[in-house]
Amino acid sequence: xxxxxxxxxxxxxxxxxxxxxxxxxxxxxxxxxxxxxxxxxxxxxxxxxxxxxxxxxxxxxxxxxxxxxxxxxxxxxxxxxxxxxxxxxxxxxxxxxxxxxxxxxxxxxxxxxxxxxxxxxxxxxxxxxxxxxxxxxxxxxxxxxxxxxxxxxxxxxxxxxxxxxxxxxxxxxxxxxxxxxxxxxxxxxxxxxxxxxxxxxxxxxxxxxxxxxxxxxxxxxxxxxxxxxxxxxxxxx
Amino acid sequence: xxxxxxxxxxxxxxxxxxxxxxxxxxxxxxxxxxxxxxxxxxxxxxxxxxxxxxxxxxxxxxxxxxxxxxxxxxxxxxxxxxxxxxxxxxxxxxxxxxxxxxxxxxxxxxxxxxxxxxxxxxxxxxxxxxxxxxxxxxxxxxxxxxxxxxxxxxxxxxxxxxxxxxxxxxxxxxxxxxxxxxxxxxxxxxxxxxxxxxxxxxxxxxxxxxxxxxxxxxxxxxxxxxxxxxxxxxxxxxxxxxxxxxxxxxxxxxxxxxxxxxxxxxxxxxxxxxxxxxxxx
Numbered sequence: 001x002x003x004x005x006x007x008x009x010x011x012x013x014x015x016x017x018x019x020x021x022x023x024x025x026x027x028x029x030x031x032x033x034x035x036x037x038x039x040x041x042x043x044x045x046x047x048x049x050x051x052x053x054x055x056x057x058x059x060x061x062x063x064x065x066x067x068x069x070x071x072x073x074x075x076x077x078x079x080x081x082x083x084x085x086x087x088x089x090x091x092x093x094x095x096x097x098x099x100x101x102x103x104x105x106x107x108x109x110x111x112x113x114x115x116x117x118x119x120x121x122x123x124x125x126x127x128x129x130x131x132x133x134x135x136x137x138x139x140x141x142x143x144x145x146x147x148x149x150x151x152x153x154x155x156x157x158x159x160x161x162x163x164x165x166x167x168x169x170x171x172x173x174x175x176x177x178x179x180x181x182x183x184x185x186x187x188x189x190x191x192x193x194x195x196x197x198x199x200x201x202x203x204x205x206x207x208x209x210x211x212x213x214x215x216x217x218x219x220x221x222x223x224x225x226x227x228x229x230x231x232x233x234x235x236x237x
Numbered sequence: 238x239x240x241x242x243x244x245x246x247x248x249x250x251x252x253x254x255x256x257x258x259x260x261x262x263x264x265x266x267x268x269x270x271x272x273x274x275x276x277x278x279x280x281x282x283x284x285x286x287x288x289x290x291x292x293x294x295x296x297x298x299x300x301x302x303x304x305x306x307x308x309x310x311x312x313x314x315x316x317x318x319x320x321x322x323x324x325x326x327x328x329x330x331x332x333x334x335x336x337x338x339x340x341x342x343x344x345x346x347x348x349x350x351x352x353x354x355x356x357x358x359x360x361x362x363x364x365x366x367x368x369x370x371x372x373x374x375x376x377x378x379x380x381x382x383x384x385x386x387x388x389x390x391x392x393x394x395x396x397x398x399x400x401x402x403x404x405x406x407x408x409x410x411x412x413x414x415x416x417x418x419x420x421x422x423x424x425x426x427x428x429x430x431x432x433x434x435x436x437x438x439x440x441x442x443x444x445x446x447x448x449x450x451x452x453x454x455x456x457x458x459x460x461x462x463x464x465x466x467x468x469x470x471x472x473x474x475x476x477x478x479x480x481x482x483x484x485x486x487x488x489x490x491x492x493x494x495x496x497x498x499x500x501x502x503x504x505x506x507x508x509x510x511x512x513x514x515x516x517x518x
Contacts, residue, residue: 035274057279100300100338120300120338125381125419148381149419149478170280171381171421171477172510173287174300194349196338208283210276210479224480225417228472232414235468236396236407 043091044143049163052211054218060207064093070197072132086188087201089140096126096147098196116184120174123148134158150212150221159215166213180207244516245327250335252375252514253297256288259449260511267483277481298510301379302337305359308374310366317363328353371518374446382420382508387412391500400500412504413469418478421508423486429503431493441505444489458490
């Protein structure tokens with residue numbers, strides 16, 4: 001297939017190996033030494049959400065949903081009721097993520113079902129949905145928003161008003177995170193929004209994240225922005 | 238051009254699933270300097286494990302396989318049209334086979350083409366060379382960091398950025414300060430300076446092809462590249478914006494001549510996963 005005539009520098013030619021987690025790559029083995037993680041099980045209660053503080057490292061277990069640009073726009077513009085959404089969002093986490101998904105064989109229209117495989121599923125930049133998130137958090141009973149980069153004041157306010165937290169997971173760590181998705185349970189709006197933008201219902205196990213905005217109005221992002229502003233001003237004075 | 242097509246598919250696979258060694262080394266160095274049990278160190282640990290896992294299982298490092306940008310240096314006589322056709326065909330096959338995430342969305346209908354091809358997608362730049370080999374460089378640039386890029390028209394009063402090299406420095410610091418952790422630091426930063434918006438944007442992104450240890454041939458720019466790495470790291474944004482020592486892995490500057498009335502500076506920010514690779518044919 002690949003001729004001698006050309007070469008890809010530092011090449012990785014060859015067919016991809018099947019995905020298998022060896023024992024030393026298990027979540028337990030890769031857990032961070034030096035700081036203790038809290039294990040949280042979804043759905044979260046109000047009390048659970050209130051107990052989480054900025055700086056807490058968590059391992060998430062249970063069912064969560066994905067949603068990004070199109071879904072947020074849809075929720076805010078079309079205003080579907082909770083009962084119009086096929087999944088129970090109460091107490092769960094909305095993950096800002098547009099995964100790479102391998103569809104089932106045979107395809108859905110030929111009777112395939114429940115055989116989707118998520119192979120890469122890192123977070124997307126959360127602040128893009130800032131203008132929608134206040135309403136989404138307030139209306140759908142979510143206890144967690146997960147993504148990367150943090151969110152602004154309006155989302156922080158909604159989190160405080162509704163006992164919800166922001167979970168910052170590891171940007172770009174798509175394979176590592178996909179391996180903590182145990183099961184693709186279901187999907188909503190796949191036809192309409194496509195795989196990237198659909199709402200996926202995923203079962204995760206020991207999915208790592210850091211609480212960077214809590215339900216008490218605290219934000220790590222605000223703190224770091226303030227600190228870096230002082231440094232920036234010093235550098236351009 | 239079937240064999241070339243297969244070569245480009247392999248290039249896609251390599252760039253999407255494995256990080257260039259200089260970038261991986263820089264991330265390891267970053268891990269070494271971050272404070273024990275800090276959130277930044279934890280993030281880098283997961284990042285490094287992810288890089289390893291992606292390479293071992295030939296899966297994309299990041300689910301955002303980005304906008305593919307090709308820089309083609311073609312020997313005289315090789316048809317641009319044929320090359321373009323081959324790259325587009327390779328893009329379709331690579332998207333399905335690797336797979337890549339389909340990212341090409343129609344502006345009018347909002348429909349995703351499903352195969353990473355569309356109007357002006359992927360981006361392809363051609364340049365004729367007197368050499369006998371065809372060289373194809375590919376960058377897969379995720380949009381989280383692409384969105385953090387900025388273009389400046391100097392002078393900029395609030396930054397005290399005059400039309401000089403120090404003005405360029407101020408723009409770079411401003412862009413990174415504004416990006417905070419949203420584009421997945423530690424960043425590699427490409428800077429383009431010159432006469433026109435389109436020109437500096439292309440030039441800035443092209444700088445991301447340079448290896449991290451590659452230093453500028455122009456002394457004043459070499460010094461600025463070094464200074465900017467230190468200054469950006471002193472901002473305290475840190476890996477993924479968690480605070481810490483490493484916000485930038487490298488800064489690379491390219492310059493063109495400018496018009497007497499213009500001084501454009503473009504800052505192109507790459508996430509830690511600066512995915513680039515080269516095919517020589």
